[in-house]
Amino acid sequence: MSKYTRKLKKLIDTAPVEETAVLVALIKQNQSEQEVEEHLDELAFLTETLGAKEVYRFTQRLEKPDVRSFVGSGKLEEIQAYVKHFEVDMVIFDDDLSPSQMRNLENELKVQVYDRSLLILDIFLNRAQTAQAKTQVELARFQYLLPRLTRMWTHLERQRGGTATRGGAGEKEIETDKRIIRNQITLLKEKLRKIEKQGETQRKGRKGIVRVALVGYTNVGKSTLMNLVTKSDVLAENKLFATVDSTVRKVVLENISFLLSDTVGFIRKLPTHLIESFKSTLMEIKESDLLVHVVDISHPGFEDHIAVVNQTLNELGAGDKPVLLVFNKIDLVPKMPSEEALMNMSELEVEEANYLDLDRLKNVYTKKMGIEPVFMAAQDGTNIETFRKSLVSQVKKQHKKIYPHYLESETYDLSQFDDME
Numbered sequence: 001m002s003k004y005t006r007k008l009k010k011l012i013d014t015a016p017v018e019e020t021a022v023l024v025a026l027i028k029q030n031q032s033e034q035e036v037e038e039h040l041d042e043l044a045f046l047t048e049t050l051g052a053k054e055v056y057r058f059t060q061r062l063e064k065p066d067v068r069s070f071v072g073s074g075k076l077e078e079i080q081a082y083v084k085h086f087e088v089d090m091v092i093f094d095d096d097l098s099p100s101q102m103r104n105l106e107n108e109l110k111v112q113v114y115d116r117s118l119l120i121l122d123i124f125l126n127r128a129q130t131a132q133a134k135t136q137v138e139l140a141r142f143q144y145l146l147p148r149l150t151r152m153w154t155h156l157e158r159q160r161g162g163t164a165t166r167g168g169a170g171e172k173e174i175e176t177d178k179r180i181i182r183n184q185i186t187l188l189k190e191k192l193r194k195i196e197k198q199g200e201t202q203r204k205g206r207k208g209i210v211r212v213a214l215v216g217y218t219n220v221g222k223s224t225l226m227n228l229v230t231k232s233d234v235l236a237e238n239k240l241f242a243t244v245d246s247t248v249r250k251v252v253l254e255n256i257s258f259l260l261s262d263t264v265g266f267i268r269k270l271p272t273h274l275i276e277s278f279k280s281t282l283m284e285i286k287e288s289d290l291l292v293h294v295v296d297i298s299h300p301g302f303e304d305h306i307a308v309v310n311q312t313l314n315e316l317g318a319g320d321k322p323v324l325l326v327f328n329k330i331d332l333v334p335k336m337p338s339e340e341a342l343m344n345m346s347e348l349e350v351e352e353a354n355y356l357d358l359d360r361l362k363n364v365y366t367k368k369m370g371i372e373p374v375f376m377a378a379q380d381g382t383n384i385e386t387f388r389k390s391l392v393s394q395v396k397k398q399h400k401k402i403y404p405h406y407l408e409s410e411t412y413d414l415s416q417f418d419d420m421e
């Protein structure tokens with residue numbers, strides 16, 4: 001063996017092996033198969049974000065999850081056979097599992113079992129950068145895992161680098177673990193309270209300036225838009241939850257200054273513990289004067305995404321704020337051809353092309369939101385001018401509303417924001 005092949009062999013032998021996963025979802029009575037497929041596409045994307053690869057999907061038409069094993073026993077056998085035959089590393093369920101379901105499934109499948117919440121929590125854990133975000137995710141994760149302790153045990157083992165204990169730890173160990181986790185929760189809460197206090201003071205110091213928050217479903221282009229407007233360098237990538245920490249920047253457009261913040265993306269069924277512990281990060285949204293709701297118009301489920309975002313905003317108590325809707329990624333949407341060209345196409349061709357009637361969308365959403373939406377592509381800057389104009393006009397409107405005594409000619413002290421990048 002030459003030196004080169006030896007080197008190559010060593011590289012191959014030590015290359016990290018990508019973990020494999022099968023995905024499982026139920027099709028409820030009022031759901032179409034296509035809707036569930038879309039949800040599974042999203043779950044596959046989450047799986048990929050965590051660093052694993054989807055190898056197969058199982059679905060079952062069932063009105064409600066089986067109390068014992070989520071899917072029916074026949075389906076479970078099928079999954080079990082597949083997992084064993086192809087040596088799959090994990091099984092991921094597109095819903096939340098009860099503690100006992102998770103235990104039963106782990107016992108029977110003998111591989112790692114993830115549910116939707118745990119998957120999202122683990123992605124957040126990998127992504128969190130600041131002390132605050134890290135503490136928030138750790139807290140949410142411990143709270144989620146406390147009632148699922150046999151699982152927690154295997155998790156701790158994995159983290160320590162040992163082999164996972166299958167089939168559950170002894171009662172004594174579980175009791176000890178419970179105590180450790182409860183202590184951790186208390187400590188993390190205390191730590192978070194201190195960090196939040198500092199944040200509060202920071203936010204209080206931001207009076208006198210209009211505050212705008214970028215909100216939207218995950219991966220729609222919020223950070224890309226933030227970078228475009230502020231010429232900053234916030235991480236934007238084709239992964240879910242690229243942004244877990246919020247970033248605030250001062251922006252000056254047409255002589256008016258305002259603060260713009262990039263926030264964590266939303267997703268269907270965001271774990272409750274996560275929302276709870278991210279409350280202070282999400283305060284950025286609650287305390288803003290204007291929301292820029294970014295939508296990925298090229299995604300087939302974009303209208304569902306709008307609904308999920310609106311619902312989450314309501315839950316956060318930010319449902320009544322003025323919203324500038326931005327339909328992003330228009331570069332990926334096929335342009336509607338002229339009527340004449342349309343006439344020459346077959347019905348199937350038209351259906352398959354999936355044209356979106358942007359004029360109709362504009363009318364519908366202008367009526368709904370009270371502000372005309374912007375259609376743009378943040379990545380290549382298409383229509384950025386329209387967006388800037390619309391944003392400035394809304395910021396001015398909010399400014400007048402919040403600071404009615406402020407005169408256009410008057411300059412106000414903005415030096416307190418100068419240290420912000």
Ligand SMILES: Nc1nc2c(ncn2[C@@H]2O[C@H](COP(=O)(O)OP(=O)(O)OP(=O)(O)O)[C@@H](O)[C@H]2O)c(=O)[nH]1
Pocket residue numbers: 216217218219220221222223224225235236237238239240241242243244264265266328329330331332376377378379380
């Ligand atoms: N084709 C196209 N891609 C875009 C556009 N805007 C953003 N993207 C891409 O979409 C992906 C997600 O962009 P981000 O800016 O990270 O999205 P985000 O909303 O901040 O995502 P999270 O932080 O994960 O919630 C990246 O790969 C971007 O390059 C656009 O206008 N057109």
Ligand SMILES: [Mg+2]
Pocket residue numbers: 222223224235236242243262
């Ligand atoms: Mg982002």
